[in-house]
Amino acid sequence: MSNVIAVVNHKGGTGKTTTAINLAAGLTRYSDVTSSCLVIDMDPHGCATSTLLGKLDGAPPARSVFDVLRRAITPQDGIASTIYDENIDILPSNPSLESMAKTQITDRLAKVVDALSTSYGWIIIDTPPNLGVLTQNALVAADYALIPTQCSGLAVPSLHQMKTLIERVQERQNVWLQLLGVLITQKDGRTPLQRQVRRELGQVFQAGDIFRTIITSNIKIEEAPANFQSIYAYDSGCLGASLYRDWIKKEFLKKHQRLEKLKVEKREAAEAGALAATTAEVVAEE
Numbered sequence: 001m002s003n004v005i006a007v008v009n010h011k012g013g014t015g016k017t018t019t020a021i022n023l024a025a026g027l028t029r030y031s032d033v034t035s036s037c038l039v040i041d042m043d044p045h046g047c048a049t050s051t052l053l054g055k056l057d058g059a060p061p062a063r064s065v066f067d068v069l070r071r072a073i074t075p076q077d078g079i080a081s082t083i084y085d086e087n088i089d090i091l092p093s094n095p096s097l098e099s100m101a102k103t104q105i106t107d108r109l110a111k112v113v114d115a116l117s118t119s120y121g122w123i124i125i126d127t128p129p130n131l132g133v134l135t136q137n138a139l140v141a142a143d144y145a146l147i148p149t150q151c152s153g154l155a156v157p158s159l160h161q162m163k164t165l166i167e168r169v170q171e172r173q174n175v176w177l178q179l180l181g182v183l184i185t186q187k188d189g190r191t192p193l194q195r196q197v198r199r200e201l202g203q204v205f206q207a208g209d210i211f212r213t214i215i216t217s218n219i220k221i222e223e224a225p226a227n228f229q230s231i232y233a234y235d236s237g238c239l240g241a242s243l244y245r246d247w248i249k250k251e252f253l254k255k256h257q258r259l260e261k262l263k264v265e266k267r268e269a270a271e272a273g274a275l276a277a278t279t280a281e282v283v284a285e286e
């Protein structure tokens, strides 16, 4: 079964796509879980799609996640190989995905992910900068939410809304969704903001939910997608590569392992509870 991660933040330009694609590439390299990875691009702008398919100005893909969501094609038929990494496939975006955003359907992607979950070790979902239907579909389909945020005081207050949406999805549609963590990105090495931003983040999230690693601003991180490469393939020795690599190895995978354990315990408790309730019902009937 796949581990499904939705990369979310309704603020624009916080590093969602950059983190999603470098996380995907990092997981195929550094995780013990089956190395194959699927990226699902739920942003109609399709930045992840352009990078992974190697087409910056070309026509949008003929078959996309939108066709899968509207059930015109099967999930398997929507998938494309990437030039970005041989172990990463993509369910690409298309501008027409915008029309899905106008519906009220929030559980369609979960069914698509279910159908694909035996084929990939990891499924990473990139999302648009809003709290609408496309982001909600990602959260309903995911095991984990990962929130990249900029190192700016202005970025923090709006995260209350993100947290509220995650809690609403947990209550109503996906009890198994867990917050994987908040990743601070694009910190300018010169600003002393880090402590203040951490303090402010601490008012919205628990301290353990904020990753210690900070992905500082690094020109190579910006250049890599224009070359259709992950940061590790583009320049494995640069600061950006070592930051993402260290974050994945030292924090992401360990946190994921801890939360997986918690999930198993929660499932077992739920099953034991259900069994006890059934037994009580049978006894009452006798």
Ligand SMILES: Nc1ncnc2c1ncn2[C@@H]1O[C@H](COP(=O)(O)OP(=O)(O)OP(=O)(O)O)[C@@H](O)[C@H]1O
Binding pocket: 011, 012, 013, 014, 015, 016, 017, 018, 019, 043, 047, 127, 128, 129, 185, 186, 187, 215, 216, 217, 218, 219, 221, 222, 223
């Ligand atoms: N650590 C970094 N150092 C330098 N540039 C970065 C870094 N992270 C992201 N960027 C650049 O910042 C811009 C915004 O990043 P990205 O597209 O990943 O954000 P996003 O949250 O996906 O944006 P949107 O909300 O528009 O989808 C991009 O040009 C990207 O190359």
Ligand SMILES: [Mg+2]
Binding pocket: 016, 017, 018, 043, 047, 126, 127
């Ligand atoms: Mg993006």
